[in-house]
Amino acid sequence: MFDFRLECSDGAARAGTFTTPHGEIPTPAFMPVGTAGTVKGLSTEEVQGLGARMVLANTYHLYLRPGHELVRELGGLHAFMRWDGPLLTDSGGFQVFSLAAIRSVHDDGVDFRSHIDGSLHTFTPESVVDVQRALGADVIMAFDECQPGCCDRATAEAAGERTLAWLERCRDRFAALQGDSGAPTQTLFPVLQGNVFDELRAAHARRTLELGDWTGYGIGGLSVGEAKEDMWRTLELLDGVLPAGRPRYLMGVGYPDDLLEAIARGCDLFDCVAPTRNARHGTAWTAVEGQVNLKAARFRRDTGPIDAGCDCQACARYDRAYLRHLVVAGEWLAMRLLSIHNLRFLVQLGEEARRRIGDGTFEGWRRDWLGRYRNERSTS
Amino acid sequence: MFDFRLECSDGAARAGTFTTPHGEIPTPAFMPVGTAGTVKGLSTEEVQGLGARMVLANTYHLYLRPGHELVRELGGLHAFMRWDGPLLTDSGGFQVFSLAAIRSVHDDGVDFRSHIDGSLHTFTPESVVDVQRALGADVIMAFDECQPGCCDRATAEAAGERTLAWLERCRDRFAALQGDSGAPTQTLFPVLQGNVFDELRAAHARRTLELGDWTGYGIGGLSVGEAKEDMWRTLELLDGVLPAGRPRYLMGVGYPDDLLEAIARGCDLFDCVAPTRNARHGTAWTAVEGQVNLKAARFRRDTGPIDAGCDCQACARYDRAYLRHLVVAGEWLAMRLLSIHNLRFLVQLGEEARRRIGDGTFEGWRRDWLGRYRNERSTS
Numbered sequence: 062m063f064d065f066r067l068e069c070s071d072g073a074a075r076a077g078t079f080t081t082p083h084g085e086i087p088t089p090a091f092m093p094v095g096t097a098g099t100v101k102g103l104s105t106e107e108v109q110g111l112g113a114r115m116v117l118a119n120t121y122h123l124y125l126r127p128g129h130e131l132v133r134e135l136g137g138l139h140a141f142m143r144w145d146g147p148l149l150t151d152s153g154g155f156q157v158f159s160l161a162a163i164r165s166v167h168d169d170g171v172d173f174r175s176h177i178d179g180s181l182h183t184f185t186p187e188s189v190v191d192v193q194r195a196l197g198a199d200v201i202m203a204f205d206e207c208q209p210g211c212c213d214r215a216t217a218e219a220a221g222e223r224t225l226a227w228l229e230r231c232r233d234r235f236a237a238l239q240g241d242s243g244a245p246t247q248t249l250f251p252v253l254q255g256n257v258f259d260e261l262r263a264a265h266a267r268r269t270l271e272l273g274d275w276t277g278y279g280i281g282g283l284s285v286g287e288a289k290e291d292m293w294r295t296l297e298l299l300d301g302v303l304p305a306g307r308p309r310y311l312m313g314v315g316y317p318d319d320l321l322e323a324i325a326r327g328c329d330l331f332d333c334v335a336p337t338r339n340a341r342h343g344t345a346w347t348a349v350e351g352q353v354n355l356k357a358a359r360f361r362r363d364t365g366p367i368d369a370g371c372d373c374q375a376c377a378r379y380d381r382a383y384l385r386h387l388v389v390a391g392e393w394l395a396m397r398l399l400s401i402h403n404l405r406f407l408v409q410l411g412e413e414a415r416r417r418i419g420d421g422t423f424e425g426w427r428r429d430w431l432g433r434y435r436n437e438r439s440t441s
Numbered sequence: 442m443f444d445f446r447l448e449c450s451d452g453a454a455r456a457g458t459f460t461t462p463h464g465e466i467p468t469p470a471f472m473p474v475g476t477a478g479t480v481k482g483l484s485t486e487e488v489q490g491l492g493a494r495m496v497l498a499n500t501y502h503l504y505l506r507p508g509h510e511l512v513r514e515l516g517g518l519h520a521f522m523r524w525d526g527p528l529l530t531d532s533g534g535f536q537v538f539s540l541a542a543i544r545s546v547h548d549d550g551v552d553f554r555s556h557i558d559g560s561l562h563t564f565t566p567e568s569v570v571d572v573q574r575a576l577g578a579d580v581i582m583a584f585d586e587c588q589p590g591c592c593d594r595a596t597a598e599a600a601g602e603r604t605l606a607w608l609e610r611c612r613d614r615f616a617a618l619q620g621d622s623g624a625p626t627q628t629l630f631p632v633l634q635g636n637v638f639d640e641l642r643a644a645h646a647r648r649t650l651e652l653g654d655w656t657g658y659g660i661g662g663l664s665v666g667e668a669k670e671d672m673w674r675t676l677e678l679l680d681g682v683l684p685a686g687r688p689r690y691l692m693g694v695g696y697p698d699d700l701l702e703a704i705a706r707g708c709d710l711f712d713c714v715a716p717t718r719n720a721r722h723g724t725a726w727t728a729v730e731g732q733v734n735l736k737a738a739r740f741r742r743d744t745g746p747i748d749a750g751c752d753c754q755a756c757a758r759y760d761r762a763y764l765r766h767l768v769v770a771g772e773w774l775a776m777r778l779l780s781i782h783n784l785r786f787l788v789q790l791g792e793e794a795r796r797r798i799g800d801g802t803f804e805g806w807r808r809d810w811l812g813r814y815r816n817e818r819s820t821s
Contacts, residue, residue: 102773127766393482
């Protein structure tokens with residue numbers, strides 16, 4: 062039910078097709094984030110309409126509210142949120158470390174307090190597999206300890222060891238649950254850690270490979286505060302270690318330029334809240350002006366679309382003058398239209414990268430695209 | 442360019458067609474409120490999709506932000522907000538009295554401070570016509586002084602006199618502007634005041650009739666705190682005074698049951714923020730359970746739609762359990778889906794009332810409908 066077909070490459074950049082029980086994902090592909098079972102403000106028809114093929118949801122949020130057992134009872138997350146396409150849930154690890162008040166991290170898991178009501182909970186490698194099994198996404202993620210990008214080597218090493226120990230437990234729990242009747246068909250991705258320390262990264266990846274015949278790999282511990290060069294070097298290192306025939310999901314990336322840089326270094330799948338979060342602040346991405354904030358007074362009389370080259374619903378129908386008004390007035394429609402635009406911008410970037418990889422023009426196109434996007438960005 | 446064809450009636454209830462330069466409105470009809478040039482959270486395609494034919498926008502809000510001159514420069518409100526159908530703007534009077542910090546009300550107009558930035562502004566009968574001319578809605582409203590439903594007779598009388606004096610000035614200003622080249626084709630409705638004092642109401646209506654051959658009438662000063670019986674009695678009184686061949690727009694109504702009561706008393710057009718405001722609080726209307734709040738724990742496992750008889754996008758696709766989750770989690774999609782449902786509920790109520798008036802079954806249907814809606818309402 063799970064398969065990855067590597068179709069062609071251009072340098073380290075890859076074009077492939079990831080097959081899941083709920084459909085195929087042509088890669089590279091950006092996955093919109095539907096934190097609490099909804100891509101903020103959008104209907105699932107709209108998410109589908111903007112060309113997204115796979116959606117991510119957050120285990121931490123759904124575990125706390127409405128509760129994974131309720132979601133299971135209601136037919137699983139696909140049915141609950143009315144999304145028939147491929148779904149991926151994270152392990153909850155990243156959210157526990159970034160949102161919750163941690164009580165303690167120990168070898169058995171993490172004790173934390175809910176950011177919603179302060180109630181006390183524990184995640185263990187086994188429990189996050191159980192929760193994700195109840196949610197029923199196609200791809201589920203192993204529990205990992207994610208340390209900030211600026212942590213020291215000893216901290217990174219200890220977190221990596223714990224992540225590997227937890228991976229074995231996740232793997233065993235996942236295997237033990239395979240016999241359940243009526244359970245969803247799922248696959249488990251490990252999360253690669255090691256921060257920006259090359260030897261740790263390489264060792265962690267090799268040891269992860271030894272722990273199972275994984276259908277894909279999550280690359281964690283990046284885009285968490287480290288320098289960009291460290292991220293690119295780490296991806297180049299991993300490109301040499303990970304098997305070519307498996308999809309690589311770079312967690313938490315990204316912004317348009319970062320997405321393109323990561324595609325150039327062999328990553329296939331991406332997620333990030335940046336498109337919707339930026340939209341809530343009035344920020345939109347454009348190919349020739351880089352990132353712009355529509356609050357700016359210069360858009361007051363601008364009757365052009367956000368991005369003349371974009372085919373999204375917002376660009377097809379609304380102009381910058383009106384969108385600026387909506388942003389300034391704090392109208393919800395602004396957030397929604399800018400979310401649609403920013404998400405479509407990343408999805409379209411993945412689609413074009415795929416075409417360029419296919420016809421062997423990726424590298425030149427990437428350079429031109431980034432030059433255009435970045436040169437202008439500084440002026441806005 | 443403006444015409445009202447009264448097609449049939451059942452008791453005092455009327456079915457007609459109101460023709461404007463931007464299209465026809467079969468009446469009775471509920472008009473969604475697009476305060477700042479957007480029906481909160483919805484695209485204009487969605488507003489059209491739920492069957493709404495005419496949209497209202499608020500002069501006070503658009504005057505303050507983005508400014509009527511900018512809207513005119515950008516092609517008028519129809520073009521600005523991408524709504525090709527009929528539009529109505531209010532005079533700003535009601536918002537000045539309810540939202541702004543009033544500095545003084547005098548015979549020449551109202552001095553007020555913006556609720557946005559505290560800046561000082563003045564509305565006069567002439568200026569609100571000018572502002573509405575710049576916005577370019579099909580129907581514009583005369584400036585009136587709206588007093589609360591609980592005010593005394595002397596206050597109501599003075600406000601009525603001022604409203605009549607302002608009406609003459611609005612009428613003259615509107616007439617003087619008719620020669621402008623390139624100006625929109627518009628019509629001016631007077632606003633009937635007099636609160637709940639029958640003699641004041643009757644006299645105000647008669648004197649308004651004497652001041653012009655109006656294409657339609659706004660009924661103001663109701664749904665502002667008075668008792669329901671006073672509202673119904675006032676509408677019955679006005680039904681006997683107003684010409685049958687002109688549309689009657691009951692301003693600020695309403696809730697489903699009030700809409701039906703007002704239709705039964707000869708009103709044709711309605712507007713209210715209740716559908717979207719209630720949606721933001723998780724409240725939805727249903728035909729057989731009355732008003733329900735989706736936060737209620739009893740909806741936790743409810744896999745039915747909000748209202749089994751509703752054909753809106755929310756009821757067609759989503760269930761109560763999921764909507765409850767979205768409401769509890771504070772997700773924007775909840776507000777949007779419940780807005781679509783509540784607006785469709787009122788639009789559909791107007792459509793069905795029209796059919797029932799057409800086939801002479803309105804009165805019996807109205808009684809049954811209200812009985813069902815109200816009996817259950819107390820239990821939720």
